[in-house]
Amino acid sequence: MLREYEGEVVTMKKRDSDMPGATHSSSAMADPLGANSEIARKLKQYYDDLVSDDVPDRFADLLSQLERAEPARNKD
Amino acid sequence: MAVSMAFKSDLLGAIPSLRAFAVSLSQNADKADDLVQETLVKAWDKHLSFQPGTNLKAWLFTILRNEFYSQMRKRGREVQDSDGIMTARLAVHPSQHGQLDLKDFRVALEQLPEDQREAIILIGASGFSYEEAAEICGCAVGTIKSRVSRARTRLQEILQISGEADFGPDAIAAQVMGSSAA
Numbered sequence: 001m002l003r004e005y006e007g008e009v010v011t012m013k014k015r016d017s018d019m020p021g022a023t024h025s026s027s028a029m030a031d032p033l034g035a036n037s038e039i040a041r042k043l044k045q046y047y048d049d050l051v052s053d054d055v056p057d058r059f060a061d062l063l064s065q066l067e068r069a070e071p072a073r074n075k076d
Numbered sequence: 077m078a079v080s081m082a083f084k085s086d087l088l089g090a091i092p093s094l095r096a097f098a099v100s101l102s103q104n105a106d107k108a109d110d111l112v113q114e115t116l117v118k119a120w121d122k123h124l125s126f127q128p129g130t131n132l133k134a135w136l137f138t139i140l141r142n143e144f145y146s147q148m149r150k151r152g153r154e155v156q157d158s159d160g161i162m163t164a165r166l167a168v169h170p171s172q173h174g175q176l177d178l179k180d181f182r183v184a185l186e187q188l189p190e191d192q193r194e195a196i197i198l199i200g201a202s203g204f205s206y207e208e209a210a211e212i213c214g215c216a217v218g219t220i221k222s223r224v225s226r227a228r229t230r231l232q233e234i235l236q237i238s239g240e241a242d243f244g245p246d247a248i249a250a251q252v253m254g255s256s257a258a
Contacts, residue, residue: 047096051096060088
């Protein structure tokens, strides 16, 4: 599968320089998102923004609660 | 101790990603945090079924996704109607510099069907491979690929932008990916 993919990359490269913009259908299955597309970049920006959001304390509290409750139902 | 310290700290570490995925799916911060909470409780209860050494993040995303869809079914898809409202309200005009505003992007993302949105998020943002995304969504790799492809096309339509042609050669990215895979 890897080998197949590499083969495709080589073809894509050649065609891209020959006729830019005409290769989307051929490369669509190898890289449907387009690693370098505006959409891909915005998507990362959108998501990184969410990931870097401060995590509320409730989640750490929840895990501590679960941990405290654990010995009571420890079956091993 | 039934649940190891390591498992707990791994869960803690996964929370930012889980919240990001939950917001992406539900498009609602409060619902998202409820989803994450439910996911953590389920993960804690099911920790024995997690095989150490396998991908914890993918396992957690699977739990969260299942929770999201089961909640949606219970609620009878109350949010269905927002689709039409959104479409009517939306008029995204690319700014003069062609720079796409993040807010516009968010609005466009909201308009995608859930299956396309989750696919493009898992692949393009959460950093999963197509194989992992297929496993998380319980479908074939080819299905994920076509959902990503349709999602991208739809986003480009909504945002009125062309493909990657304007933003430098995709061939370079492909070359880099190719060489790192070799």
